[in-house]
Amino acid sequence: MSEKDIFEILGVKVALGKSATVSFNVAKLHTQNTIDVPVIIERSKKPGPTILITAGIHGDEVNGVEIVRQIIAKGINKPKKGTIICVPVINVFGFIQMDREFPDGRDLNRVFPGTKGGSLASRVAFKLVTEILPYADLVMDFHTGGADRFNAAQIRIVKGEKNLKKLAQIFGAPFVLYSKHLNKSFRGTCYKLGIPVLLFEGGKSFNIDNTITNTGVNGAKRVLNHLGMLNSKFKVSQPKKSGVFISESKWIRAKYSGMFNPSIRINSFVTKDDVLGHITDPYGNFNHFVKAPNDGYIFNINESPIIYQGDAIFHISTVLKK
Template sequence: MEENRNIVIGGESVSPGQEKLLKIRIDRLPTGTLIDIPVYVFNAKKPGPIVLIQAGLHGDEINGIEIVRRMLEEKQFKTNSGAVIAVPILNIFGFIHFSRDVPDGKDVNRSFPGIKSGSMASRIAYHYVSEIMHQIDVAIDLHTGGGQRHNYPQIRFTQEDERSITLAKAFNAPITFSAKLIRGSFRNAAYKMNKPTIVYEAGESMRFDDFAIMEGIQGILNILHHLGMISKIEPKYIERTDTIELHERKWLRAPTAGMFVPKVVNGGEIEKGQEIGLVSDTYAKKTKRIKSPFNGYVICTNHQAVVNQGDALFHIGR
């Protein structure tokens, strides 16, 4: 029987049948402390796809980090074929500073494919592309909403890549939709390298959401099963019918500054003309009501109680 491929990261090889914790050296703190990216490799003996499962590209998005941690703890990356490369925290600098970005303020997810002698974010991207991305076949990128913005569990795929559409359906998150490629993003770099990639968005930064975490674990196991890398899924964390695919999305913004009171549950179904929230001044003299422009679903809610005019309050889709 044909044997699986060797995986080489940081000059160290992981042969078929082996599993190792490797590290990619990135930089040092001003104190001289070395910072490296931990990379877990699980390489089965039988041939199959190499799947990258990564989290912490933005250092404050901890739900994805917890998804990978739990799956490592429960030994769910040991497959019958192929290989899993699991990266719990890509942006170590952001994680230790409770920040989305690296210390110089740059976003690693706008720095791909990176430059060897560039900024810190650019160097992280460069080493990641050089060491990992050229070896993989499929990627799952785990994210959350930004500060105070809670994303209902959703998968984003690349419309121009049929394989990413198939992966999105296999993941079977509550919500699925296509999203435009963003210059400098990991997904854009992967698309240019012909590596089908999906992005899982769930929860908000610096706050655990157990439902989002369980949805993520279930979706990853669904993908591994779809690719023939595991024979069955036990236990099942989430069971449902097919995902809801959205074809139109819209952000609803604060019409004025004031206290924001949502009137619907995130992930809930809404009707055209329905009042889904309001913004009022602190004296209850002036109130602006926010109504849905169409029938659809709420896929993100702002949890900030005090808002300014123009702040994003709801992301809705149909």
């Protein structure tokens, strides 16, 4: 076996045809207990691409974690060829506390590529970028909507990336949203390193939704199947509808504070002036109709029962593009 058939990740050598669970040592708690993030590596005997599957960059986004958990539990991560690396919970500190951020108050997805001697979040980002990411030919990163905002299942890519557009179509989520790379984000750092990323968003924080989870797992299977990496024992179903590509969108914000009751379902196509929901007061004196400002798809709904003036309550497409 040549040196090319063996790679060393986090100090552990893993040969073709071998499996390993490697500890991504993050830090110690103030009690001196170590915090380790398991990195699950599965390698086929047959060479091929390396796919990195991640979730939990934000600790409260459990739906993404559940998708990766299922990929591992079902054995989808055992490739027919090549290598699959799974990191189900990157921000394990936040996951333990059900908090979006790190104990140092930083958003991990805003400190990439990180620094070796920086803040705790920055050190984790640096270790991920320098010790795991270099092996990846493609990243599938699973996220969940923040706060009470429920995201329709969607893939986010940048315009002009033809290969990613094709992979997004193969993934088969209901929506593909063209979005720019955020400054110091994981996706932006991967882009600068020339590593393509399919970023999946779906559901809301502190919640596991079976429809979203199934979409994520099935999408990952389709991509792996396209790459010739999916074990033949798994069946691949095609999505019922082609994904809608959203080129531009905007948030509809609450004009008033009050009790909020959306009346439209996620994924729905609406026309201008359709009633999307109601804002009321607790005393029965006020009832405001929230109406669609334009034709478009509703792909995010705020599910909080109490909202304040200016809160984002619906995300609606404004320009569609194939």
